[in-house]
Amino acid sequence: MGYLSLAVYVEKAIEKMILEALLCCFGFEYGCSLPLENVAKESKFQTMIEYLPGEIIQTIMFRLPVKCLIKCTSVCKSWKSIIKNTSFVRAHLSHNVNNRDGAHLLLLHSGCCGTSHPIKEEVYSLHYDNRVFEEYCKIDFHILRVALGMGEQNFRVVDICHWLVCLADNSIAKTSKYMLWNLSIRKALMLPSSGLTYITHGHFEESIGFGFDVVTSDYKVVRLVTVDGRETLAEVYSLVRDSWRSLGSVKPSCQIYGTQPSAFCNGAIHWVVKRWTNGAFYYFILTFDVGSELFREITMPESTKYPLLWESRVSVSGDGNSLALLSTYRRYTGNDYLVDLWVMKDYCVQESWTKMITLGPQRDIPKTLTFGKSGVAFLLVGDYFQKNRLVLLDMVSRRIRKIENVGYEYCNSIHCYEESRNLVLLGTDNTVSY
Incomplete structure (x- = not known):
């Protein structure tokens, strides 16, 4: 594996680990429907997210599949607000417009x-x-x-x-x-x-x-x-x-x-x-x-x-x-x-x-x-x-x-x-x- 492909692989692995860790810390499973059991859990999760810079969260979200992003709108209010924001939708489209790795x-x-x-x-x-x-x-x-x-x-x-x-x-x-x-x-x-x-x-x-x-x-x-x-x-x-x-x-x-x-x-x-x-x-x-x-x-x-x-x-x-x-x-x-x-x-x-x-x-x-x-x-x-x-x-x-x-x-x-x-x-x- 070349240096560039290895770097991309590591980057994607880290991004998945970050998201998976964030979710699992609060009882969620990566890729699941992400139900919220109560307001207290959401409040705790919201507090945790506030420590992460917004640009890091956005960078991670840019690389996530659409189905995963849709599920993420159920995680907390701040994620829902980010994902459904018109500016994010347009930026996400621009980021992926030349990406053709989906199934034909x-x-x-x-x-x-x-x-x-x-x-x-x-x-x-x-x-x-x-x-x-x-x-x-x-x-x-x-x-x-x-x-x-x-x-x-x-x-x-x-x-x-x-x-x-x-x-x-x-x-x-x-x-x-x-x-x-x-x-x-x-x-x-x-x-x-x-x-x-x-x-x-x-x-x-x-x-x-x-x-x-x-x-x-x-x-x-x-x-x-x-x-x-x-x-x-x-x-x-x-x-x-x-x-x-x-x-x-x-x-x-x-x-x-x-x-x-x-x-x-x-x-x-x-x-x-x-x-x-x-x-x-x-x-x-x-x-x-x-x-x-x-x-x-x-x-x-x-x-x-x-x-x-x-x-x-x-x-x-x-x-x-x-x-x-x-x-x-x-x-x-x-x-x-x-x-x-x-x-x-x-x-x-x-x-x-x-x-x-x-x-x-x-x-x-x-x-x-x-x-x-x-x-x-x-x-x-x-x-x-x-x-x-x-x-x-x-x-x-x-x-x-x-x-x-x-x-x-x-x-x-x-x-x-x-x-x-x-x-x-x-x-x-x-x-x-x-």
């Missing part, structure tokens, strides 16, 4: 279809990121639904960013309801009403993006709204401010079509959009820098400008640092589709677009693309009339196989997720626990 998982949104409703039973589950796709756990979304009073309303996953999940309502009535969800602390926040609605602007198409500003430690939700197939407007929600703000008309000018997925990469949110130019639609990637809140344009690979392009969708590469593009198109003859997978090796460098693989010809249309950590990619495939099926694509052998152990007939989305090191929403007002 996949969040699957699936369900069973009914005869009179698109989805009869909505299910969220976590799975291991491997070729077997074993289930890690199911999530009590039904309990959250009841707690929020959502009734039969269905949601879709917009994206997952730094352990926080963003959901949007999946209603064709465009009720524009959005939620931020922290699975590890079992809390959710319904966002306030936005300013762009059917009542204010009439018929529109919308697409949602979700990202994180590392400078301000702020989560942001971005709405793109194309009104009557003409102008596209934008607004942004800030978790720090807990409010929406209009960004006005999007420049460069563009239109969104359908519920386009977005991808957060290199500090920016990305969508595939289109613009009417010289008598035809020109497709490109629109980016939104979460920090500066500015839009810009990225050109798609030249060979994606097929006359019979069906659709293109953005994603993020397996290392999380590169932009990926899935383009589905048809030949001049026949009804089968071809699918090209591209990766931009150097961000914003047009010449760095690299075609990784071509699939087909095939009847199925890929709906989403998620890269795993083990050299595989997960695709949701199906045509317009079919229920989506989850398949695994081996990037080396280029073989596709259906994943059989999902357990549900309808798969709506799949996203990468890591065991959380995030306390966000813990001290936030108007959250719902479940």
Whole structure:
């Protein structure tokens, strides 16, 4: 063991010993639910803690798992006050934002279809990121639904960013309801009403993006709204401010079509959009820098400008640092589709677009693309009339196989997720626990 790794090991061991000693001195067990039996015990513990400098306690807490921190809020009032303080939550997030030592998982949104409703039973589950796709756990979304009073309303996953999940309502009535969800602390926040609605602007198409500003430690939700197939407007929600703000008309000018997925990469949110130019639609990637809140344009690979392009969708590469593009198109003859997978090796460098693989010809249309950590990619495939099926694509052998152990007939989305090191929403007002 090298000197540095030995020093880290010793440091962590000391921190655990300090915390364990503090707890055990007063009859608590490290990692337990930490019940307080009486006021006298809490008072004695409080007195003991006062002898420790606050910066030492905070340094130790920064390194503790989220589940342990949640249990620590039951130890004494001072610890609860420290952990639930907004400044501590943001500092804890900044301290752990580059820590990726949690288990790599996949969040699957699936369900069973009914005869009179698109989805009869909505299910969220976590799975291991491997070729077997074993289930890690199911999530009590039904309990959250009841707690929020959502009734039969269905949601879709917009994206997952730094352990926080963003959901949007999946209603064709465009009720524009959005939620931020922290699975590890079992809390959710319904966002306030936005300013762009059917009542204010009439018929529109919308697409949602979700990202994180590392400078301000702020989560942001971005709405793109194309009104009557003409102008596209934008607004942004800030978790720090807990409010929406209009960004006005999007420049460069563009239109969104359908519920386009977005991808957060290199500090920016990305969508595939289109613009009417010289008598035809020109497709490109629109980016939104979460920090500066500015839009810009990225050109798609030249060979994606097929006359019979069906659709293109953005994603993020397996290392999380590169932009990926899935383009589905048809030949001049026949009804089968071809699918090209591209990766931009150097961000914003047009010449760095690299075609990784071509699939087909095939009847199925890929709906989403998620890269795993083990050299595989997960695709949701199906045509317009079919229920989506989850398949695994081996990037080396280029073989596709259906994943059989999902357990549900309808798969709506799949996203990468890591065991959380995030306390966000813990001290936030108007959250719902479940």
